Amino acid sequence: MSATEHGWLGKLSWESLVFSNFLESPSINEAVASAAGSLVILASIAILGLLTWYRLWGPLWRDWLTSTDHKKIGIMYIVFAIVMLVRGLLEGMVMRAQQAAAPDGFLHADHFAQLFSTHGTIMVFFVAVPFLVGLINFAMPLQIGARDVAFPVLNQISLAVTVSSGILLMVSLVVGQFSTGGWSAYPPYTGGDFSPGVGPDYWIWAIVFSGAGTTLTGINFTVTVYKCRGPGMHLFRMPLFCWTVLCASILMIFAMPPLSVAALMLGLDRYLDFHFFTNDLGGNMMNYANLFWLFGHPEVYLLVLPAYGIFSEVFSTYSAKTLYGYKSLVIATMCIAILSFTVWLHHFFTMGQSPTINIAFGIATMLIAVPTGVKVYDWMATMYRGRIRFTTPMVYAIGFLILFVIGGLSGVILANPTVDFQVHNTLFLVAHFHNVLIPGVLFGILAGYNYWFPKAFGFRLNDKLGRLSAYLWFAGFMLTFFPLYVAGLLGMPRRSFTYADLTFKPYMIVAFIGAMVVLAALITLVVQFLVSIRDRHKTRVPVGDPWDGRSLEWASPAPVPAYNFVELPTVTDRDEFSEAKEHGRAYQRPKNYRDIELPKNNPLGFILCVTSGILMFALVWYIWWLALISALAILIAVIASTFRKETEYIIPASQLEKDTEAWLALVEKSEAVSRDLEDSPRNVGYSKLEL
């Protein structure tokens, strides 16, 4: 294990490159791997080339990479998550193709194992989390009437380490092999004795660094919601989304440490010959399972709570009604957040502990269904007699309501230990968690994307294509995952690259067809994006309020200026912007203009992104000198940045006056449109009062 065993490049050699395997022993399996590797390289070259061609390096650096603006950081999170989403979905489809083709599939067992490991890791840590963090970053400070998050530079750092971990996963496609131990990476299989390669090390460092980023994000958001609300914004006047953000952030703070500990201990086992989870010398792998799920269960609520928040905003906005049962929704959210710390054992009912313990955790698990049920009824009651418009976000929300309840019910079934003993580790479980993650989290994310897009970029997304994509998602999801419930009940194990029992085959074929529908949905999403950019002149909403929004983020122009609000609004009620519009307090000229101070650009995030990426790569490949240098670089960069004196810049009052007067003039001459015209070119973001 010492450095002397390897050369100065550690374990790295030409054989580590994915292409060398293909050249040595060409097969479809290797071709798929090489194609994926080439795709990564070609895409990177293309991006670098385009940036150079259009001379975008300067603007990219000034406006994005060094920006401390929460909106821009949010957008960068989302761009990153979308890239990872594409990769994750493609991996899912390759796996579905393999299982549909089995018993004569085209992938080797190891390659299939890498696919489900990266797919799971990516979907959870590099799609769901960063997409939600991005949306929260964008919307939450606007909703609570703040200028930025509590710690803008910290925000940058969180993004930096998340992205560098994601890039590490991309690199693993080209250099070496990723872990074959699943997204949960259970030892002893992932320990040094059984996985001597670099795979688990890729997993460990990606998890440790992105986990640190998520923890810091949690701290940042908690403090922002708790301490940085604008004047008059009492906790119980916050939009529900902010409540869910607060609870999810608390989960980040308290649930990420067990994961970091588990991954670091696994690393100690692998790198320094510790015996936390080994089979010999007193190690105990059950400790890992326990640690992992101490994190794992709160994690799923960390994902779904903000999605609930998005749906709450969507139901209320597109029903043109205040949210029904606001207080009960808040209390339900808090209950879920706390209960989510008391159920982790349901992921290892079969470990061998006593039935008493299983029953205790089984009951705790079922209890979570109660607050969730409360929420479902509240959302339905919000729609009742509302002025409902079936726009894209609303379509997602209704699909969520129906499909998520099914997924939740299959969860209640699994919460029963006796049932779980039967279907544990089968595709029934895979069906269950996709059934909560896709309608719950992914639909929430896509609803939020369609909902807030015009706020971020100043023009609406094409609604027709958006709805088409949503319906394709529904169909694709149902076709892909409902058959897996049956296959699971028939006993088909999860994570199997092939099977001998042909009873499973028809289900796998249907699931593959479903995956192709999902692919169509993904393509539609891309087309929607491109078409919307082409048609942007017809869909601009500069006034800023295209959906007759109810909360403060709609009170400013679209796109939102760097300073968010010329004058921080004084909040008097829940649904503040609705109230303001109703009582003629919206679109008012501020009493006087005053300079605004904002955090300056800072290169720290970018520096840390690069250095932490190099550090992780060096650690994975045992290149100790490089690891040392990059670790020192990180330390020096952080210390040096604390010596900066001028950390703020000022936007002068004259500039504010100019911007605001122009915007108010625009409001003056714009036509207020009714809800029927929401999707027409006449909607410039000025909503007519319809009482």
Next chain:
Amino acid sequence: MNLSSSSKSPGSIGNAHEAAHRDPAVVIFGFWVFMMSDLIFFGVVFAIYITMVGATAGGPGPKELFDFGSLFAQTMLLLTSSLTVGIATVTMRHERSRASFLFWVVITLLLGIGFLTLELYDFSEMASKGGVPSRSGYLSAFFGLVPLHGLHVTFGCLWMLVLIAQVFTMGMGQVVKLRFLRLALFWHFLDLIWIGIFSIVYFGGWVYG
């Protein structure tokens, strides 16, 4: 529920010049939240240690390895440094001379370094008796936890050095003061963790191991 009374937000937020993130209350509260996350981090490692107390796999255990004399000395050094960092805080808050402030910071730093030296000496003694992490699950858990605390102390010492440099280059302005307040919190927090370490790791391990 109102804006918390300890933050001076209500007045300052309307004032465009006072950006919210520089509000001392926000900064300090943020650091508290960080410490609580770190607390859970430690707590999880403590839990692992407790589950592994018996897992010595025939190797040396607490009875053979622990030196309570050295433990007591370490405890006293750390506890005293918690007092001296407190005195430094008081001199700073009451605007006493910069020299007296720096004096107490340096004393704290020296006590911290003394603690680390003793701890490292302890580890080397343990290693000479065969107490190395690769020997057993129990020793892995021990060396996962106690050096984790030591690493935190090391980080605290580094932070102190940086702050001393900043007192000279940036002066005792609000920025440096706020940083020192956080460092002091961190230092006290590490002493709290140490109470857990000598009670659970050393005493608990010794009595049960």
Next chain:
Amino acid sequence: MANEPSFAQHLRSYITGYILSVVLTLAAFAAVLTIGRENKSVLLLVALLGIAQLVVQLKYFLNVTTQREYRDNLALVAFSTLILLIIVLGTVWIMGNLAVRMHATM
């Protein structure tokens, strides 16, 4: 900060905390070195002394008190303690039970 305590008051608070902590530490060491050799229940005493010292340091060093000004911190610490207890006690319960059922030493 109108009613900020004076320099001496402030200092006294830290010194009180220090003296109490020293006493509690000495008591814990003494207990273990005397009764601890044959009696495992000494850990109960150690736990009580440890908790007492935690409370002392939280109050005198970290200013976590029920005073209005510090109530946010108190709530935060209380909530964190709840989660900590769930995690640690839950882990010990589960893994201890497993060890017993597997006749393993824990």
